[in-house]
Amino acid sequence: MTLFEEMQQAIIDGKAPVVKELTEKALREGIKPADIFPNAIIPAMDEVGRRMRDCVYFIPEVLIAARAARAATDILRPLLVGDAEARSVGTVVCCTVKGDLHDIGKNIVSMMLESAGFRIIDLGADVSPEKIVEAVRENNANLVAMSALLTTTMVNMKAVIEALAAAGLRDQVKVMVGGAPVTESWARSIGADGYGKDAPAAVDLARNLAAA
Amino acid sequence: MTSRERVQLALDHKEPDHVPLDLGASAVTGMQVDTVYQLRQSLQLDPPGTPVKVTEPYQMLGEIKPDLMEALGVDVVGLGKPATMFGFRNEGWKPWTTFEGTPVLVPEGFNTEPDANGDILMYPEGDKSVPPSGRMPKGGFYFDSIVRQPPIDENNLSIQDNLEEFGPIADTDLEHFRREAKRLSTQTDKAVLANFGGTAFGDIALVPAPWLKHPKGIRDIEEWYISTVTRRDHVYKIFERQCEIGIRNLEKIFAAVGNRVTAVFVSGTDFGQQNGPFISLKSYQDLFKPFHREVNSWIHKNTKWKCFIHSCGSVRALLPDFVDAGFDIINPVQCSAAGMAPEELKKEFGDRVTFWGGGVDTQRTLPFGTPEEVRQEVCARLKIFGRSGGYVFNTTHNVQARVPAQNVLAMYETVRKCGQYPL
Numbered sequence: 001m002t003l004f005e006e007m008q009q010a011i012i013d014g015k016a017p018v019v020k021e022l023t024e025k026a027l028r029e030g031i032k033p034a035d036i037f038p039n040a041i042i043p044a045m046d047e048v049g050r051r052m053r054d055c056v057y058f059i060p061e062v063l064i065a066a067r068a069a070r071a072a073t074d075i076l077r078p079l080l081v082g083d084a085e086a087r088s089v090g091t092v093v094c095c096t097v098k099g100d101l102h103d104i105g106k107n108i109v110s111m112m113l114e115s116a117g118f119r120i121i122d123l124g125a126d127v128s129p130e131k132i133v134e135a136v137r138e139n140n141a142n143l144v145a146m147s148a149l150l151t152t153t154m155v156n157m158k159a160v161i162e163a164l165a166a167a168g169l170r171d172q173v174k175v176m177v178g179g180a181p182v183t184e185s186w187a188r189s190i191g192a193d194g195y196g197k198d199a200p201a202a203v204d205l206a207r208n209l210a211a212a
Numbered sequence: 213m214t215s216r217e218r219v220q221l222a223l224d225h226k227e228p229d230h231v232p233l234d235l236g237a238s239a240v241t242g243m244q245v246d247t248v249y250q251l252r253q254s255l256q257l258d259p260p261g262t263p264v265k266v267t268e269p270y271q272m273l274g275e276i277k278p279d280l281m282e283a284l285g286v287d288v289v290g291l292g293k294p295a296t297m298f299g300f301r302n303e304g305w306k307p308w309t310t311f312e313g314t315p316v317l318v319p320e321g322f323n324t325e326p327d328a329n330g331d332i333l334m335y336p337e338g339d340k341s342v343p344p345s346g347r348m349p350k351g352g353f354y355f356d357s358i359v360r361q362p363p364i365d366e367n368n369l370s371i372q373d374n375l376e377e378f379g380p381i382a383d384t385d386l387e388h389f390r391r392e393a394k395r396l397s398t399q400t401d402k403a404v405l406a407n408f409g410g411t412a413f414g415d416i417a418l419v420p421a422p423w424l425k426h427p428k429g430i431r432d433i434e435e436w437y438i439s440t441v442t443r444r445d446h447v448y449k450i451f452e453r454q455c456e457i458g459i460r461n462l463e464k465i466f467a468a469v470g471n472r473v474t475a476v477f478v479s480g481t482d483f484g485q486q487n488g489p490f491i492s493l494k495s496y497q498d499l500f501k502p503f504h505r506e507v508n509s510w511i512h513k514n515t516k517w518k519c520f521i522h523s524c525g526s527v528r529a530l531l532p533d534f535v536d537a538g539f540d541i542i543n544p545v546q547c548s549a550a551g552m553a554p555e556e557l558k559k560e561f562g563d564r565v566t567f568w569g570g571g572v573d574t575q576r577t578l579p580f581g582t583p584e585e586v587r588q589e590v591c592a593r594l595k596i597f598g599r600s601g602g603y604v605f606n607t608t609h610n611v612q613a614r615v616p617a618q619n620v621l622a623m624y625e626t627v628r629k630c631g632q633y634p635l
Binding site: 055064098100101102151152181 | 331347349350351352353354356433434437438440441442485486487488489490491492495525529574575576579580612613614
């Protein structure tokens with residue numbers, strides 16, 4: 001098994017300490033930080049997404065694998081700053097919308113997007129439209145990913161899209177939405193660019209939107 | 213026919229005179245307080261400005277008083293624990309105002325503090341000298357737990373830390389159940405849905421324990437989910453001990469309340485998300501089902517109570533095992549989740565379980581639909597689920613805030629009109 005294959009397996013199995021050790025080993029052996037993403041982390045988390053879709057992995061297993069992947073990304077991210085070769089596939093501002101404190105779904109999407117090579121600006125939960133606009137501008141983001149669990153808060157997604165438009169940023173960013181009460185038709189009705197029904201779908205959607 | 217007889221017939225899979233109705237008998241079959249206020253005003257039960265009591269401060273559920281029950285034809289009353297999710301009792305009422313501006317009454321222990329953002333912080337047992345355990349975002353409608361996770365020492369995990377809230381029932385609580393069961397069964401003709409607590413294993417709403425001042429053990433939500441796999445044996449041991457304590461308490465409770473209770477709320481652990489179960493079937497079978505079976509078996513062997521399980525989301529894959537574990541009643545029947553189509557559920561499980569809920573989609577139709585869309589959906593659900601009994605009407609989980617009053621009225625009108633047998 002190659003080092004990359006070992007890393008992939010350790011992420012899929014959710015062994016964070018092993019992933020950390022292998023990441024450090026890879027760096028000692030002179031492997032470029034930017035090469036570890038496409039060869040180890042991204043394929044491993046794609047496999048985790050497949051297993052989730054096929055009902056082999058559920059929320060606990062996905063959280064465990066995502067934490068293992070984070071053991072690598074936490075080491076690698078600081079090393080990638082200023083590395084032109086390591087341009088991320090995109091910058092995503094992630095959050096749960098204003099009035100809503102539920103963040104497990106958002107956290108899983110955020111971790112999976114990070115493991116797919118996106119740069120993540122995670123603003124947390126209960127985030128105002130103004131903060132989202134500011135984060136998009138400051139980080140030159142090209143994606144906004146919003147979540148809501150409640151029928152009383154999903155309506156706040158529309159205010160974010162309007163605020164992005166008012167700030168002249170709507171053409172710069174694609175907006176994707178998700179969360180239990182959110183549907184494809186709701187996403188269309190508020191002018192979002194896409195809806196992800198679960199975390200693997202959100203990763204596919206982000207890739208498509210970033211490539212568009 | 214009395215309400216109690218109506219519910220009993222439905223639970224026995226026989227057709228009563230009309231489909232029984234629950235509103236407010238549990239913390240997952242109720243209505244948010246702003247909506248209760250609007251409904252009472254629409255029905256002209258109160259002069260404008262008359263406050264409504266908040267009987268469940270976590271989800272901010274409003275009191276369903278006898279006059280509202282009579283106006284709507286409610287058939288079930290709840291017998292709950294004396295203490296709320298935040299550890300204080302429902303007593304000593306004082307005025308408060310929601311972010312919507314609704315006048316309400318809250319218990320004296322409902323002591324809050326605004327934070328710098330204007331969010332409202334809530335304290336366990338109303339004690340402001342300890343860190344807050346709940347937060348309502350500014351402009352929000354409900355509280356959520358503030359997770360207070362002490363550092364986890366992997367080598368010194370103790371099951372006792374996650375068992376602090378499970379102990380022998382206090383004599384005062386036992387007396388409360390005895391008194392209330394007697395009152396509800398003699399002073400009302402309604403069926404009694406009891407929630408004695410202590411038998412929900414790993415309920416993620418309860419794991420952070422917002423009523424405890426200094427929770428120990430595993431209290432973070434993600435950490436708990438992960439622990440069901442990585443610390444599976446530890447979690448199993450917690451459940452094993454919890455189950456022993458729970459059954460010992462049920463013995464005492466049964467001696468106090470007898471068969472005055474119609475159904476008992478055994479588990480509120482959510483096993484489903486929108487598109488499928490939270491955990492694998494194997495994990496349910498290995499970690500949860502043995503304890504569900506043990507509790508339900510004790511109840512069936514010793515009482516006439518029916519066993520009630522609440523789980524949101526898509527639980528189609530787990531339903532055969534819920535039935536096999538001895539559950540008689542399934543709630544909230546979230547038909548908007550994957551694989552939860554009403555006709556299929558009734559066909560596959562209708563002869564073995566009572567569906568309690570699923571009457572209207574609270575994620576879409578009730579908050580965002582027209583009154584006509586509400587009528588159509590409610591009527592269709594009554595006809596499907598009500599066939600041959602085995603159905604108690606309730607919305608899919610609590611009626612939330614910001615639901616138009618005309619939609620709520622349209623729902624209850626339709627229950628009256630379309631809920632008569634023969635359907």
